[in-house]
Amino acid sequence: MKTGKSQKTDIISKGLWSNNPVFQQVLGICSTLAVTNLVLNTVVMCVALIFTLSLSSCTVSVLRQFTPRSIRMMVETLIIAFYVIIVDVVLKAYWPEMSSNLGPYVGLIITNCIVMGRCEAYGNANPPGKAFLDGFFNALGYTFILLIIATFREILGMGTFLGLSVPYFSGPHWDKWIIMVMPPGAFFMLAIVTWIFRSIQTSMEDKAK
Amino acid sequence: MIRKKPWFPIVYMFCLTAFFSTIVIGFTQATGERVEANEKLAFEKAVLAALPGLYEENLSRLQLHQRFTESVSPPDDSSGDAYTLQKNGQTVAYALPISGQGFWAPIKAVVGIKADKKTITGIAIYQQNETPGLGAEIAKTDFTEQFRDKVISIDGDPINIKRPGTVLGDSNVHAVTGATQTSTRLENIINKGLKEWLSKMSEK
Numbered sequence: 142m143k144t145g146k147s148q149k150t151d152i153i154s155k156g157l158w159s160n161n162p163v164f165q166q167v168l169g170i171c172s173t174l175a176v177t178n179l180v181l182n183t184v185v186m187c188v189a190l191i192f193t194l195s196l197s198s199c200t201v202s203v204l205r206q207f208t209p210r211s212i213r214m215m216v217e218t219l220i221i222a223f224y225v226i227i228v229d230v231v232l233k234a235y236w237p238e239m240s241s242n243l244g245p246y247v248g249l250i251i252t253n254c255i256v257m258g259r260c261e262a263y264g265n266a267n268p269p270g271k272a273f274l275d276g277f278f279n280a281l282g283y284t285f286i287l288l289i290i291a292t293f294r295e296i297l298g299m300g301t302f303l304g305l306s307v308p309y310f311s312g313p314h315w316d317k318w319i320i321m322v323m324p325p326g327a328f329f330m331l332a333i334v335t336w337i338f339r340s341i342q343t344s345m346e347d348k349a350k
Numbered sequence: 351m352i353r354k355k356p357w358f359p360i361v362y363m364f365c366l367t368a369f370f371s372t373i374v375i376g377f378t379q380a381t382g383e384r385v386e387a388n389e390k391l392a393f394e395k396a397v398l399a400a401l402p403g404l405y406e407e408n409l410s411r412l413q414l415h416q417r418f419t420e421s422v423s424p425p426d427d428s429s430g431d432a433y434t435l436q437k438n439g440q441t442v443a444y445a446l447p448i449s450g451q452g453f454w455a456p457i458k459a460v461v462g463i464k465a466d467k468k469t470i471t472g473i474a475i476y477q478q479n480e481t482p483g484l485g486a487e488i489a490k491t492d493f494t495e496q497f498r499d500k501v502i503s504i505d506g507d508p509i510n511i512k513r514p515g516t517v518l519g520d521s522n523v524h525a526v527t528g529a530t531q532t533s534t535r536l537e538n539i540i541n542k543g544l545k546e547w548l549s550k551m552s553e554k
Binding site for chain 2: 204207208209211212215216219220223226227230231233234235237241242244245319323324
C-alpha cells in the first residue's frame with residue numbers, strides 16, 4: 142500500500158506526464174485544435190477546463206455512493222453541464238468580448254472527453270480530495286500542451302504573443318505563416334508536439350530499464 | 351433498502367436535476383441584467399462605429415453609452431427604421447441595423463450610410479458566432495474597414511463581396527480567405543437589408 146504522499150505525487154505525475162490527456166490519451170482534441178490559434182483564447186479556455194474538470198470530478202466522487210450505477214453517465218453529464226454553464230454565464234456577464242471570441246467552445250466543454258473520462262475513470266471510484274487533485278492535474282496536463290501549441294501558432298502565424306508583437310516575427314523579414322492560425326496549422330502542431338513528447342517519454346523509459 | 355427500489359434512480363435523478371437547475375437559474379437571474387446591458391452596449395458600440403467620426407478605441411462603457419444617447423437619434427418613420435446622426439437639425443448619416451443567418455448562428459450588424467443614401471460610412475458586426483480565425487474575421491476592423499466610402503450600386507446587388515485577390519470596383523470588397531460561406535451569407539444579409547431600406551426610403 143502506498144503512503145498518502147507518494148499517492149499524491151503519483152496522481153500529479155500521471156496527469157501531467159505519463160498519462161497526459163492530450164499527447165498520451167489523445168483526448169479533448171476538438172478543443173485543442175479549435176481554440177489554440179491565439180494564446181489568450183487558450184488561457185481562458187484552459188482556466189475554464191481546470192475549473193470544470195476538478196470540481197465536477199470532485200462532485201461525482203461526493204455522490205458516488207448514492208448514485209445508482211445504471212444512471213451514472215446521466216448524473217455525470219448533468220454535473221459537468223452545471224459547472225460549464227456557470228463558466229459560460231460568468232464570461233457572458235463579465236467578459237463579453239472573450240465570450241464571443243470563444244463562441245461555442247465553452248459550451249462544448251460539456252462534451253470534452255477528458256472531463257467525462259476522468260469523472261468516469263477516477264471520480265467514480267475515489268474519494269473527493271483525490272478526485273479533485275486528479276482532475277486538477279489532468280487539466281493542467283491539457284493546459285501546458287495547449288499553451289505550447291498556441292504559442293507557436295500565434296507567433297508563426299500572426300507575429301504576436303498574447304496580442305503583443307514579437308520582434309522579428311512581426312517585422313518585414315518574416316512572411317507570416319497564415320496557415321498556422323487556420324485549422325491545418327493546428328493539426329501540424331498537435332502532431333509535432335505529440336511526436337516530440339512521446340519520443341522523450343520512450344527514451345526516458347528506456348533509460349529507466 | 352431504499353436504494354434497491356426500482357423507482358430510486360428516477361427519483362434520484364429528478365432531485366439532482368432540480369437541485370442543480372435551481373442553482374443555475376438563480377445564477378442566470380442574478381447576472382441577467384448585466385448580460386442584457388452588455389448586449390445593449392455592444393449594439394450601441396456598433397452604431398457608433400458605423401457612423402462617421404463618433405467611435406474611439408479607448409472609451410469606457412459609460413462614455414460609450416453617454417455618447418450614444420447624446421449623438422444618435424432613435425429611428426422614426428422618416429428614417430425607415432434606421433438610427434440617425436443629426437447636426438443642426440439635418441440628418442448627416444443613417445445607421446441601419448441588419449441581421450440574418452450566418453454559417454453557424456445569426457449575424458447582427460449595423461451599416462452606416464451617408465445622408466445621400468449612396469455612400470457607406472462604415473459597418474460594424476456586433477453579434478456573430480462564425481468559426482474563430484476564419485469566418486469570425488468579419489467582425490475585425492481589417493475586414494469592416496473595407497466598406498468605408500464604398501458606393502451602393504444601383505443596378506444589381508448594392509454591395510458585392512468578391513474573392514480575395516480580385517480587382518475591386520466602387521461597390522466591392524474582398525471576402526475573408528477560407529470563409530466563403532460566411533462571406534456569401536454576410537453579403538446576402540447586407541444586400542437584403544440595404545434593398546429593403548432603400549425601397550422604404552424611396553416611398554417617402
